[in-house]
Amino acid sequence: MEVALSQILDACKLAKELESSLLFCVDVVASDAHYLLGSCEEIVGAFNKAIRGLYTLQNQSSCSAQMLLMSAGEGTGNHLCAAGMPAQRSLEIQPAVTQFAGGSSYANSAATAQRGGRCLVQKSSKKRKEGTLVKLVPAHPNMENPPDDGYTWKKYGQKEILNSRFPRSYYHCTHKNHYGCKGKKKVQRLDDDPSTLEVTYCGAHTCRTSPTPITIPNELMPSAVSNNNGENNMQTVAPETTSIQLRNWFNRDDSNTYIEQMQQGGRDIDYSLAEFADAMFNSESNAIFTQSQGKLQVLDPFF
DNA sequence: TTCATTTGACCCAG
DNA sequence: CTGGGTCAAATGAA
Numbered sequence: 204m205e206v207a208l209s210q211i212l213d214a215c216k217l218a219k220e221l222e223s224s225l226l227f228c229v230d231v232v233a234s235d236a237h238y239l240l241g242s243c244e245e246i247v248g249a250f251n252k253a254i255r256g257l258y259t260l261q262n263q264s265s266c267s268a269q270m271l272l273m274s275a276g277e278g279t280g281n282h283l284c285a286a287g288m289p290a291q292r293s294l295e296i297q298p299a300v301t302q303f304a305g306g307s308s309y310a311n312s313a314a315t316a317q318r319g320g321r322c323l324v325q326k327s328s329k330k331r332k333e334g335t336l337v338k339l340v341p342a343h344p345n346m347e348n349p350p351d352d353g354y355t356w357k358k359y360g361q362k363e364i365l366n367s368r369f370p371r372s373y374y375h376c377t378h379k380n381h382y383g384c385k386g387k388k389k390v391q392r393l394d395d396d397p398s399t400l401e402v403t404y405c406g407a408h409t410c411r412t413s414p415t416p417i418t419i420p421n422e423l424m425p426s427a428v429s430n431n432n433g434e435n436n437m438q439t440v441a442p443e444t445t446s447i448q449l450r451n452w453f454n455r456d457d458s459n460t461y462i463e464q465m466q467q468g469g470r471d472i473d474y475s476l477a478e479f480a481d482a483m484f485n486s487e488s489n490a491i492f493t494q495s496q497g498k499l500q501v502l503d504p505f506f
Numbered sequence: 507t508t509c510a511t512t513t514g515a516c517c518c519a520g
Numbered sequence: 521c522t523g524g525g526t527c528a529a530a531t532g533a534a
Contacts, residue, residue, distance in 0.1 A: 358511060360526060373525070389525090 336404040342392060354386060354408065368394050376408060384408055 356374035364371050369392035376386035385406035393399045 357509095359528095361512070362524070362526095365523065371524085375526095 338402045338404070339393070340400050340402055342398055342400045352402070356388065364391065367391065369397070 355377040357377050357379070358372055358374050360373040361370050362373070371389055371391040374388045374390065376384040378384040379386075386408035387404070387406045389403040389405070391401050391403075393401055
């Protein structure tokens, strides 16, 4: 665990170094997009290294490692560089219990995680389908719907289940039709604890869209057509992994021009960096980067 | 009119 | 054959 924490701290330090470079050495840094790209990939790599270390720890059924893993990867096998990460990615510990079945490298251990001191009891004797993830989440008292998990779901069925007091609802990813996303989930209230929902995720999200869609100014979009009245100056970007987005961003012919604009100070700099950070970590809700008093700051939970 | 939800029917693995 | 999962028409809400 100490090693993993150390790796996370290293990654945070790298992020802070990059922040310092961006804030105080803009002239040097901004002229070299490859330096920025290299720094970002170094940071992402450092976080991934820590995550891999935590995978190992997970095999030892480490409760605290599991909590960190859930914060970092939500059990989908996504690394920090991958898009499609659920919005709830903060270090906030949620009262949920998770169990994995085989499938992704992340889930191969089939380890039972314990969170909040509760264990998932397997009701069915049937062998669980591989590649599924089961979570127990607290049900909202007055709502049938499960709490938001960062994805958008479309309900396509509901069924009464044998020997269950409550029906099971079936959902698939809203982007199933657009991107052929295979993300699915089943939601069922527990018989012995109606205040808890058992959410079974099956199938990985392949839609590769961010739960908090990345918005990039039109002028940065390859297909951008400027709007005469200046309205609607943002576009929502769907699909592509974050690392690809970053690379494309930096490889754009006009990226240097944009960086020059960033050097001029004012909100444009902060806004651009926020977009950059958003593209990098693909989530606002657990922002590693934030804007404070007009400056981009790195949130470091360990300091 | 569009989109999400409901619900009965159908399919298929065990 | 049974039960879980999915489909698609019907329905309702915005």
